[in-house]
Amino acid sequence: MTLQPTDALLVIDVQNDFCPAANGIGDALAVKDGDQVVPIINALAQKFDHVILTQDWHPAGHISFATTQGKQPYEVIEVPYGPQTLWPEHCLQHSEGAALHPALETPHAELILRKGFRRHIDSYSAFLENDHTTPTGLAGYLHERGLKRLFLTGLAYDFCVRYSAIDGHALGFETIVIEDATRPVNLPGSVAETNAALAASNIQRIPSSEILTQ
Numbered sequence: 001m002t003l004q005p006t007d008a009l010l011v012i013d014v015q016n017d018f019c020p021a022a023n024g025i026g027d028a029l030a031v032k033d034g035d036q037v038v039p040i041i042n043a044l045a046q047k048f049d050h051v052i053l054t055q056d057w058h059p060a061g062h063i064s065f066a067t068t069q070g071k072q073p074y075e076v077i078e079v080p081y082g083p084q085t086l087w088p089e090h091c092l093q094h095s096e097g098a099a100l101h102p103a104l105e106t107p108h109a110e111l112i113l114r115k116g117f118r119r120h121i122d123s124y125s126a127f128l129e130n131d132h133t134t135p136t137g138l139a140g141y142l143h144e145r146g147l148k149r150l151f152l153t154g155l156a157y158d159f160c161v162r163y164s165a166i167d168g169h170a171l172g173f174e175t176i177v178i179e180d181a182t183r184p185v186n187l188p189g190s191v192a193e194t195n196a197a198l199a200a201s202n203i204q205r206i207p208s209s210e211i212l213t214q
């Protein structure tokens with residue numbers, strides 16, 4: 001696949017808390033083999049002129065934390081904007097768990113977009129918060145920068161990558177998921193649902209080799 005100057009690599013939430021613990025840091029919300037995306041993303045990043053990172057960035061007492069709700073992780077509750085899955089506390093603002101994975105090598109990344117920083121709304125998507133209405137500003141940034149085609153990587157495939165891909169596509173960007181550069185949380189049915197949702201929006205899933213062998 002030939003890359004264009006108007007392409008961007010979008011690296012979703014490659015943060016310690018989504019990766020297996022190293023030196024006691026991370027693993028709050030374990031994504032199996034989450035850190036295995038890092039070398040693939042590092043190689044991909046060298047092929048892109050434009051790299052954008054996102055960072056899940058929650059305040060204490062965030063609506064998505066099971067502890068806030070006095071419930072167990074992975075239960076789904078109703079909140080004013082609809083159903084919300086509850087998670088272990090993760091990616092607390094300014095914690096080491098919220099830091100980008102230390103082996104991530106994207107020195108030329110142009111933007112680190114933080115999301116999920118409002119206590120009363122979660123944000124899986126890099127474009128719209130979980131009320132599906134509140135914009136993060138990313139679409140405006142991409143439009144203003146003339147970036148048109150997005151290659152998505154990162155964590156987790158079945159949550160933040162999924163919703164970023166669906167919203168990016170709906171907002172008019174050509175959106176492609178680099179499948180081996182992602183890993184899922186893997187709640188019951190979540191990967192099959194994600195595959196179906198991406199297919200229904202005609203969002204292509206490609207292996208990193210399609211770019212790395214160029």
Ligand code: VGL
Pocket residue numbers: 012013018029056087124155156157158159160161
């Ligand atoms: C994510 C659950 C909660 C993700 C973030 O990055 O996929 N998942 N917060």
Ligand code: ZN
Pocket residue numbers: 056057058064087090091116
């Ligand atoms: Zn989160």
